[in-house]
Amino acid sequence: MTATESAPILEAHDLGKRFGDVEVLHRVSLKIMPREIMGLVGQNGAGKSTLIKLIAGAYQPDGGNMLLHGKPVQFRDPRDALRAGIATIYQELSLCHNLTVAENIFLGHMPRNRWGVVDEERMRREADRLLEELGIPINPRESVAQLTLLERQLVEIAKAIHRNLDVLILDEPTSALSQREKSALYRIVRNLRQRASIIYISHYLEEILDLCDRVVVLRDGEVIRDGPTGGLDVRQLVHEMVASDIKEFFPKHNRVAAEVAPLLTVANLTVKADRAPVHNASLTVLPGEIVALAGLAGSGATTLARALCGLAPHTGTVAIHGAACRVANSRQGLQAGISYVTNDRKGEGLVMTLNSYDNGGLSILHLLRNMAGIITDRRVKISSEEQLRTVMFRGQAERPVAFLSGGNQQKVVFVKMAHQRLKPQVLVLNDPTRGVDIGAKRELYDLLMQMTYQGMAVVLVSTDLEEMVQLADRIYVFRDGSIVREISHGISMRELQIAIEQKEGGEAQ
Amino acid sequence: MNQVNDGTTAIPGTVGGRSSRESWWKRAIRTRYWPIVLALVLLSGYFSLTTQYFLSFNNLVTILSQVSVLGIAAVGETMVILLAGIDLSVGAVIAVAGVLSASWALNGAPVPIAMLGAVGIGLAIGVINGTFTYIWRMASFIVTLAMMSFASGMALIVTNGSTVFGFPNSFNVLGSATIGGIPVSVGILVLVFVLGHLVLRYTSFGRQVYAVGGNVSAARLSGVNVVGVGIVVFAISGGLAGLASIIEVGRLASAIPIAGQDLALSTIAAVIIGGTSLFGGVGTLPGTALGVLLIGVLNNGLAISNVSAFWDQAIQGIVIFVAVAIDAWVQRRFGARS
Numbered sequence: 001m002t003a004t005e006s007a008p009i010l011e012a013h014d015l016g017k018r019f020g021d022v023e024v025l026h027r028v029s030l031k032i033m034p035r036e037i038m039g040l041v042g043q044n045g046a047g048k049s050t051l052i053k054l055i056a057g058a059y060q061p062d063g064g065n066m067l068l069h070g071k072p073v074q075f076r077d078p079r080d081a082l083r084a085g086i087a088t089i090y091q092e093l094s095l096c097h098n099l100t101v102a103e104n105i106f107l108g109h110m111p112r113n114r115w116g117v118v119d120e121e122r123m124r125r126e127a128d129r130l131l132e133e134l135g136i137p138i139n140p141r142e143s144v145a146q147l148t149l150l151e152r153q154l155v156e157i158a159k160a161i162h163r164n165l166d167v168l169i170l171d172e173p174t175s176a177l178s179q180r181e182k183s184a185l186y187r188i189v190r191n192l193r194q195r196a197s198i199i200y201i202s203h204y205l206e207e208i209l210d211l212c213d214r215v216v217v218l219r220d221g222e223v224i225r226d227g228p229t230g231g232l233d234v235r236q237l238v239h240e241m242v243a244s245d246i247k248e249f250f251p252k253h254n255r256v257a258a259e260v261a262p263l264l265t266v267a268n269l270t271v272k273a274d275r276a277p278v279h280n281a282s283l284t285v286l287p288g289e290i291v292a293l294a295g296l297a298g299s300g301a302t303t304l305a306r307a308l309c310g311l312a313p314h315t316g317t318v319a320i321h322g323a324a325c326r327v328a329n330s331r332q333g334l335q336a337g338i339s340y341v342t343n344d345r346k347g348e349g350l351v352m353t354l355n356s357y358d359n360g361g362l363s364i365l366h367l368l369r370n371m372a373g374i375i376t377d378r379r380v381k382i383s384s385e386e387q388l389r390t391v392m393f394r395g396q397a398e399r400p401v402a403f404l405s406g407g408n409q410q411k412v413v414f415v416k417m418a419h420q421r422l423k424p425q426v427l428v429l430n431d432p433t434r435g436v437d438i439g440a441k442r443e444l445y446d447l448l449m450q451m452t453y454q455g456m457a458v459v460l461v462s463t464d465l466e467e468m469v470q471l472a473d474r475i476y477v478f479r480d481g482s483i484v485r486e487i488s489h490g491i492s493m494r495e496l497q498i499a500i501e502q503k504e505g506g507e508a509q
Numbered sequence: 510m511n512q513v514n515d516g517t518t519a520i521p522g523t524v525g526g527r528s529s530r531e532s533w534w535k536r537a538i539r540t541r542y543w544p545i546v547l548a549l550v551l552l553s554g555y556f557s558l559t560t561q562y563f564l565s566f567n568n569l570v571t572i573l574s575q576v577s578v579l580g581i582a583a584v585g586e587t588m589v590i591l592l593a594g595i596d597l598s599v600g601a602v603i604a605v606a607g608v609l610s611a612s613w614a615l616n617g618a619p620v621p622i623a624m625l626g627a628v629g630i631g632l633a634i635g636v637i638n639g640t641f642t643y644i645w646r647m648a649s650f651i652v653t654l655a656m657m658s659f660a661s662g663m664a665l666i667v668t669n670g671s672t673v674f675g676f677p678n679s680f681n682v683l684g685s686a687t688i689g690g691i692p693v694s695v696g697i698l699v700l701v702f703v704l705g706h707l708v709l710r711y712t713s714f715g716r717q718v719y720a721v722g723g724n725v726s727a728a729r730l731s732g733v734n735v736v737g738v739g740i741v742v743f744a745i746s747g748g749l750a751g752l753a754s755i756i757e758v759g760r761l762a763s764a765i766p767i768a769g770q771d772l773a774l775s776t777i778a779a780v781i782i783g784g785t786s787l788f789g790g791v792g793t794l795p796g797t798a799l800g801v802l803l804i805g806v807l808n809n810g811l812a813i814s815n816v817s818a819f820w821d822q823a824i825q826g827i828v829i830f831v832a833v834a835i836d837a838w839v840q841r842r843f844g845a846r847s
Contacts, residue, residue: 309730311730329729330729330730330731330732331732331733331734334731334732335732340730342730347724347726347727348724348726348727348729348730349727349730350724350727351719351720351723351724351727351728351790352723352724353719353722353723353724353786353790353791354719354720354723354790358716358719358720359727361716362716362720362727362728362731362733363731363732365713365716365717365733366713368713369712369713373712373713374711374712375711375712375713375716376711380716416731417731
């Protein structure tokens, strides 16, 4: 190695970032060396995504500076960072589905022939060569719409590599992949080291230890560890990620006595679907109980949760207090007393053009009419305002919800779906704290506890294993569309992860 | 309002004083409508100075009666566009409902029945549009484009291409009668706007229209009957076009099979000028009223200024463009919202 090669490619010094009153990052410094895979771990809310957004130019730091190849840099936006050689591949992919693989890789700078027309032959040839070099077995002529999630991620990587970058940031690339797909991704990521340094973010700690040369642990916006992965084990990492007072972060939950008659009974529920079907699932939820549905993406846990709320056509019975009810659509679900809090606030949670009052009242419009059938802004405002106060909403309620923070938006979704006057009996939560800051998270958990005290039954699906482990009284583990295990409260995150992944790894061998 | 404004109901952190802290002109800029109001004032000022007829009560009434057909159709169109849809068939409905109801009246049907028939044809066409858009999940642009072509064709087929006239005079009441100097058509126009505004603003249905237009999935998950709301909105649009057809026939005392040919585009223009978003969920009927007035003032002013009719369309294009361009600039610059 020459002297220049051992100098860091990217250095960050004392980066700080706050949102409102919350300091998300506190004087974070790190270095990325050439041809290195650096792991970045931390709990949800530790500041991982804020840190990479600073590095990738999506946010601007409040303090500190960055050096790229020893020269100070400031990125105004992600395109700026991309031009400088830093690319990020986020969980939500950004490919054009209607175009081919080659077209996506060359988007924005397609080769042209002497007539000024796109030279498709050359584009395919070069795409073919690039994909082969990276060890990615995909036909460049294929339309992106036809590809699997893994293949799309790989195309995304190839697209980034094609732009001669120095630093590639992979944000939880394996969160939705099967074991076999993960192995394929690891091989390609190792291969990439020849071309760029990699920042690799993941919740899967074995993966980090196995794949990365070095690992940086973030906790509460500060770097807790920065060192080589050699000699480390998962337990040590978890210990460093999880502050000792983590137990207090989750509110105390009174466990329910088992003698009570179940509030929600699901029997032989089957959802026939191409993606994530459910076969003959049966479960019960007691009043005041929080039951988690765990499983990998595609295991059917989310499908079952959605089916309960009338969002997936199904057979089998759903009964509330022993009385079977029809939930063929979400209106029938709401009438039966089953409310769904979506993980997709923008897509199906909120009407972004309306304000918080209007959104909060949307589920109970029929109750807001006066005797003449008239609904005034005032009636809606009074009804929603009271509810917004109980969830500690802190935002400009009169402006369209598009302007709110993720935490406040999620509170509005809660208000709408758990409105006191709607009187839901079963609350189905899909990733209720995704993209929500720590403070708001705790408030949402408290709110949830209050609801269970009032006898509501809660069904929880989450990508945050810790959330499930801490909150749930019982956990049903899903695999390939069936419930394979039922676990009581008290399991560790690690044990749950094994329960979720276990079999699949075994089968692959 | 006193209950809302007393301190006890305020949410901590909400800035209730946002509007009061701002100076009056910033608030004026934030209300979406000032570019359109400004255009209206400037145009009216110009026509008042250059012609002697423009600024008179009679001419104002004339303008309103000239835009009554356009305006009534624009109320339905506003609701459709609030749903992020489009209804291209309103002009064709006016043609087919006009000729059919006029010929029924001509062939001895009681006039009130013939009039109800016109509205009924519009409602039926609207229900068909809404059904195929919301149950069959076709794009409303295509459904109503096909309907426009079909209905225009039917108007020509049933009349063999000729104008229908000679029906009882009472059929012309809505289009040409006046009460105390005010045309009945203007009364109907105002009534339709007021009712439409009340429905959009003060009923469960109106709120559902905004919710469905802003985010169909969120509305569905909140228990809104999306299909029902969609079909009713298209039915309203068709029914109002049917009502407008009676006025159109009455104004000319004859039903022309090619009436309303360019009307769909003018209605859409009026709605968009009035600040309703083509993406759905944002817009109001007072805004549409301003859009309709702008088109009315322009047509009327140009006509009495003796500007060659050939210039009409070109100038109308320029005014529409400038008004919407200023609006877009204000949106970018000040983040104004309805």
